[in-house]
Amino acid sequence: MRHVLLSGCSGGGKSAILAELDRRGFATVPEPGRRIIEDELRGSGIALPWVNMRAFAERAIDVAAADRKRVAEEPGWVFFDRGLVDAAVALEHVSGRSARETLASFDRYHETVFLVPPWPEIYQNDDERKHGLSEAIAEYERLVTAYNDLGYSTIILPKTSVDERADYILGCLAK
Template identity: 50%
Template sequence: MQSAQHNDGITFFDRGLIDAAVALAHSGGPTIEETLGETQAYWKRVFVVPPWRELFANDAERRHNFDAAVQEHIHIEKALDTLGYMRIELPKVSVQKRAEIVLKECGAL
């Protein structure tokens, strides 16, 4: 995240502090607010990609099942709301169309 602060362009994060804070709170650690405080670390608008059963696959990085992914997604959405982010849910369309939506939302198209 520090290197992104020096980037004049747009920087995207696939996972970040919010995801980690949600996992920590879910495992019995401090609340999201205690972990992250009042500061918004990211742009106010956050792109959210809900779990998509047809594309879901387990691998070395994704060891939990689809139902667990749905629950994690719900926890992350609640955290985003709690922290004051505006969620923009990307539709279940092609990668190209999703990219176009994101770039338009960011003013890059």
């Protein structure tokens, strides 16, 4: 499977790494959550994570599943800024429905998942990220546990430049 997840702590640099991989010519898929928030801010706002986290997580699952279908025939590596697993973990956190159960009908991603660790020095809030660093760290810990429980091999990215992180990911995948 050539669908590779970038996951981990909010504000840890996933989107910047994804932009660098895109710049290098790789297929990339932006984070479902940010797209949902942008859409909800223009619309009813019902599925905003700070309004209804369950609705947000359920919509994120739908968006991530559509993303997988859309890039299914893409040649080469396809990099995802979050995806189905992250959405399923969020849904499990708010509803108790097991991420494993939610993911049962979906194909797995590449066995190696790259995680950005908490990085307080670069963490910033914005219109789409309203939660604080402590909430981001709690989410990160849930994701680390879930990815390991789901049988993925996780690699925590070093806190280096965006270029170096992209090189590191590509180097790991070349092995």
